[in-house]
Amino acid sequence: MIQFFRVFKEYPGPRMALDGVTFRISRGEFVFLTGASGAGKTTLLRLIYRAEVPTNGRIIVNGRNVVSLPAEKVPFLRRTMGIVFQDFGLIPSKTVFENVSYLPRILGVSSRALRLMAEDILDRVGLGDRLDVYPSALSGGEQQRVAIARAVINKPELLIADEPAGNLDPELSLEIIRLFAEINKQGTTVLLATHDPSIQTLVGDRILALDRGVLVRNDILRPGAVEQ
């Protein structure tokens, strides 16, 4: 599903954000990406969805070399994955329904089908009755669930989350992680970055740990769960 071959990313300064990182994530895995702030977690995720390109190395996502992917093809790569951010990334001027249905809408799904899709996915995250409210009317946990609904509405093969529970209290964090686990059970590969050690061992199949850009841990948590 995702393969990194000796990936380096250097920022001007110079500062080495990723230093020869190599790993492989198989289809259907639930992988935690851990490390302290500044370890390179966000950079690694941004490389996967081509928000950045590496200084050196090769990155294969779903059989596609994302490093050499032409810029105009990047949106099509991103449509195969769902992305969840720590700050939720919801558009405040759009309702929950509009936020969630944006991608299928631009893909040409009819208004009626859009409504059904949005209702279904929001039901699954427990917000089926909040379609027409604006994000500002929701709590932090609810906003993050909307962001997750938006990320998975198009049934992506890969779900990437960057500190999705970082702004939430421990109870809500757990709820969000369980939601990711449910999504993973339905076959979606999940790569979730977090610096919180308390949630890492709850549901994950594997753990990747970064320390100042170097991959220092690549451990299988549940043998047998990972399809090699």
Add this chain to the structure above:
Amino acid sequence: MTILQALRYFAGEAQRNMRRSWKVSLLAILVTAVSLFLSGALFLLGANLGRSLGAWESQARIVIYLEAGARSEAVDRVEAELARLGGIGGWTVVSPEEAARRLEGRLPELGELLQGFDEEPLPTSIEVDLGRARNREVEVTEWLQNLEQLPQVAGVDDDRQWIRQIALASALLRAGAAIIGSLLIAGSAFIIASVIRLAALLHREEIRVLRLVGATEFFVRGPFIVEGILQGTLGSAIAVAALSMLYLFVERSDLPSIVRSLLFSSFLTPGELLLLAVLGIGAGLVGGLLSVRKTAAGLW
């Protein structure tokens, strides 16, 4: 998504953007409307002046005044010259009595001035309709200069001289309208671009999110281009409405009839109105395109 669905989506997003930043959008619309109104008003004046000129040119005539007391031999001499020029539409000899009658008819209060002279106070004159000879301007001018040298001729009034001056003023007005109009419309396009760019900058986080969820540049930038077109269209509509109101106001006002007939004898034709609308829409389109250039404020 079909093109029609995409356009509907762009129009919806553009309307939403305009509602969110309604003050700056209104500013862009009004600037476009004022620019098009001024350009249209200048064009209207130029067009009406041009139409009046056309009418005057077709009626332009030359009046040859003979020396006082000129006899029929003098008339014959001038008529011979007219025949020599050739291509003339026709001429009318106006006797002193006829000239006096016309003057009394047009300006009765001056009638008394013509009383008590031993001789006829007004000279015999010949009114010439140039006809086809109107097109031989240089030749006619030289011919008139020679005619003025004849001892029988006291003077010549040539309508073409003042028509030429008004034609020059009209041409300058039209050129000025074209230059000022172009500058104003270009200015509108830049203001529309700036307004849209400002709105886009305010919502750059949304643009970032749209890209991350897989929106292509077509979908990210399309609404901004359509927003420009909408602003240009609304500006055009306001300008056309304001021009129509100005025209109706002048038509029904107490302005001297010469002003009304000279400058507002007719409104812009549907084709000219369409051109004005197209210019406004074009300004909006250019503004929208400028706003989404890759170099625009590092946004794209």
